Amino acid sequence: MTESNARLVFITGASSGIGQAVAARYVKAGWRVALVARRVAEMRQWAIAQGWPADKWSIYEADVRNEAAVAAAAQTCMRTQGLPDVVIANAGISVGVDLSLAEDLSVLRDLMDTNVIGLAATFQPFIAPMKERGHGILVGMASVAAIRGLPGHAGYCGAKAAVVQICEALRGELRGRGIRVVTLVPGYVDTPLTRPNTYPMPFLMKADAFAEKAFHAIEKGQRWRVIPWQMSLVVRVMSWLPRWFFDAVAGSQQHRKKQRRT
Numbered sequence: 001m002t003e004s005n006a007r008l009v010f011i012t013g014a015s016s017g018i019g020q021a022v023a024a025r026y027v028k029a030g031w032r033v034a035l036v037a038r039r040v041a042e043m044r045q046w047a048i049a050q051g052w053p054a055d056k057w058s059i060y061e062a063d064v065r066n067e068a069a070v071a072a073a074a075q076t077c078m079r080t081q082g083l084p085d086v087v088i089a090n091a092g093i094s095v096g097v098d099l100s101l102a103e104d105l106s107v108l109r110d111l112m113d114t115n116v117i118g119l120a121a122t123f124q125p126f127i128a129p130m131k132e133r134g135h136g137i138l139v140g141m142a143s144v145a146a147i148r149g150l151p152g153h154a155g156y157c158g159a160k161a162a163v164v165q166i167c168e169a170l171r172g173e174l175r176g177r178g179i180r181v182v183t184l185v186p187g188y189v190d191t192p193l194t195r196p197n198t199y200p201m202p203f204l205m206k207a208d209a210f211a212e213k214a215f216h217a218i219e220k221g222q223r224w225r226v227i228p229w230q231m232s233l234v235v236r237v238m239s240w241l242p243r244w245f246f247d248a249v250a251g252s253q254q255h256r257k258k259q260r261r262t
């Protein structure tokens with residue numbers, strides 16, 4: 001891949017769903033993309049099928065649970081493509097957990113490693129160089145699930161709540177250094193992650209439509225953006241509900257506890 005002056009975005013979880021759609025939106029806007037995931041063959045095949053010019057994209061293999069692998073991908077990206085203008089920590093998994101089962105503790109660990117440690121490991125290599133340069137945007141992919149603890153989803157809700165707080169803390173730490181931190185809060189987006197869901201998914205949106213909104217929110221450097229907007233009303237109501245009321249309603253949804261994916 002050749003160097004170019006076009007702006008550069010580094011995206012984890014770019015082999016599927018939201019990550020792919022966001023990458024495509026950036027290329028459409030003339031950006032170069034650094035695509036990161038474990039399934040590199042699929043990513044390469046997909047990028048080639050898009051018909052993008054060769055200098056628009058590069059592929060990096062990394063399991064975000066492995067900090068050294070993410071750091072290596074970040075260093076190679078900075079060496080070959082340059083320091084990204086935007087870094088999107090999007091890689092994530094969603095699996096239900098039943099905390100009464102000993103074996104589910106490893107599921108919980110995997111959720112935390114992928115969604116939380118993976119996000120921090122993705123941001124880390126870029127923070128010092130971005131500070132030195134004096135600009136950059138870090139984007140954390142949270143979820144509406146971060147707002148309250150949903151029965152059966154302690155791991156996912158807990159991990160995404162951590163994403164929200166980490167992004168907020170970073171915003172304070174990086175204030176005045178030219179680096180913005182954007183927390184994206186998706187509702188339901190039609191991707192391989194949500195397709196197995198059997199329950200209703202209000203305001204479900206296509207990944208391309210999500211990517212369009214996300215692109216503009218990131219361009220504006222918005223601190224917090226719920227997508228779609230209808231879900232921001234849901235987020236407000238959920239945040240306001242008193243604990244006794246939330247516990248009563250959530251506790252009546254026990255049938256979801258056994259669900260393995262959301």
Ligand SMILES: NC(=O)c1ccc[n+]([C@@H]2O[C@H](COP(=O)([O-])OP(=O)(O)OC[C@H]3O[C@@H](n4cnc5c(N)ncnc54)[C@H](OP(=O)(O)O)[C@@H]3O)[C@@H](O)[C@H]2O)c1
Pocket residue numbers: 012013014015016017018019036037038039040062063064065090091092093094114141142143144185186187188189190191192193194
């Ligand atoms: N879809 C929704 O409704 C929704 C709602 C709220 C939040 N989100 C969040 O949005 C993000 C993307 O979700 P999606 O719906 O696009 O899901 P998806 O289609 O299942 O894609 C998940 C992506 O994450 C990558 N990934 C997973 N584990 C990884 C690991 N250990 N190392 C590196 N990459 C890993 C996958 O790549 P490989 O398997 O190739 O590594 C894949 O590219 C996630 O953080 C998810 O929690 C989604």
